[in-house]
Amino acid sequence: xxxxxxxxxxxxxxxxxxxxxxxxxxxxxxxxxxxxxxxxxxxxxxxxxxxxxxxxxxxxxxxxxxxxxxxxxxxxxxxxxxxxxxxxxxxxxxxxxxxxxxxxxxxxxxxxxxxxxxxxxxxxxxxxxxxxxxxxxxxxxxxxxxxxxxxxxxxxxxxxxxxxxxxxxxxxxxxxxxxxxxxxxxxxxxxxxxxxxxxxxxxxxxxxxxxxxxxxxxxxxxxxxxxxxxxxxxxxxxxxxxxxxxxxxxxxxxxxxxxxxxxxxxxxxxxxxxxxxxxxxxxxxxxxxxxxxxxxxxxxxxxxxxxxxxxxxxxxxxxxxxxxx
Numbered sequence: 505x506x507x508x509x510x511x512x513x514x515x516x517x518x519x520x521x522x523x524x525x526x527x528x529x530x531x532x533x534x535x536x537x538x539x540x541x542x543x544x545x546x547x548x549x550x551x552x553x554x555x556x557x558x559x560x561x562x563x564x565x566x567x568x569x570x571x572x573x574x575x576x577x578x579x580x581x582x583x584x585x586x587x588x589x590x591x592x593x594x595x596x597x598x599x600x601x602x603x604x605x606x607x608x609x610x611x612x613x614x615x616x617x618x619x620x621x622x623x624x625x626x627x628x629x630x631x632x633x634x635x636x637x638x639x640x641x642x643x644x645x646x647x648x649x650x651x652x653x654x655x656x657x658x659x660x661x662x663x664x665x666x667x668x669x670x671x672x673x674x675x676x677x678x679x680x681x682x683x684x685x686x687x688x689x690x691x692x693x694x695x696x697x698x699x700x701x702x703x704x705x706x707x708x709x710x711x712x713x714x715x716x717x718x719x720x721x722x723x724x725x726x727x728x729x730x731x732x733x734x735x736x737x738x739x740x741x742x743x744x745x746x747x748x749x750x751x752x753x754x755x756x757x758x759x760x761x762x763x764x765x766x767x768x769x770x771x772x773x774x775x776x777x778x779x780x781x782x783x784x785x786x787x788x789x790x791x792x793x794x795x796x797x798x799x800x801x802x803x804x805x806x807x808x809x810x811x812x813x814x815x816x817x818x819x820x821x822x823x824x825x826x827x828x829x
Contacts, residue, residue, distance in 0.1 A: 541809065554592060633656060680711075718753070756799070
């Protein structure tokens with residue numbers, strides 16, 4: 505009899521791991537630091553994230569960014585190496601007409617900057633509906649229909665995105681709606697919130713998603729065992745679909761499961777569980793998706809940046825291929 509056939513081992517493409525880096529002193533500095541740290545991708549702000557005022561970007565700063573992007577081979581937006589995060593002030597779900605208008609105008613600036621800088625993805629918190637809020641310690645009502653206030657907020661986000669897409673016709677930068685903890689009246693704690701927004705905009709192809717492991721855990725999705733993590737990722741795929749997921753924020757959670765607390769910890773130092781990160785790192789569909797650390801910018805006792813320590817720990821979670829028998 506012929507010997508049993510051996511199949512070639514399944515080899516995952518390299519995971520893309522990076523970090524949110526500072527643009528202090530000029531945006532190009534984030535790229536230079538990413539290169540120094542040998543990162544595969546990077547996330548940046550394109551302006552001061554805590555101010556409504558927008559400083560005009562000097563031409564030389566834009567040119568330095570584009571030149572460095574090209575020298576690193578990251579200048580093709582289709583390759584998806586660079587992610588931007590929008591201003592924390594933006595609330596496209598606000599019922600206050602003036603705040604909603606300011607938010608839409610500022611989000612337009614964010615998208616315009618991304619387009620000029622060849623940044624393919626702009627991560628955005630969906631927004632807060634500002635209506636009736638639940639007590640701080642009460643759990644999120646996961647997998648339940650949205651409340652009246654939540655539904656109204658979701659429709660306001662759809663209205664904002666439709667206007668932006670109409671005003672910025674032909675733009676390639678995608679808005680990535682991020683999962684949230686559900687603190688206060690924030691929308692996006694339930695996967696279905698994100699899916700609702702994308703399903704109702706007139707140009708859904710211009711909207712994608714960002715999955716934050718800290719936020720998902722604090723929202724109440726349990727991923728602390730391999731089986732639980734696989735079940736949550738399966739649920740995500742059924743509701744939002746993996747092909748629309750264009751970025752991860754890999755952060756551990758200081759807050760406990762379901763705490764609705766948005767505070768990030770180093771990998772393995774929080775309540776997410778290593779199974780959460782193991783599931784993401786070994787998923788064959790996620791290898792090329794940028795995985796961004798938003799953990800504290802510190803060095804250890806030996807002077808090693810914690811970004812590098814976190815990345816090494818994540819890479820050690822990747823299972824080595826073995827031949828099938």
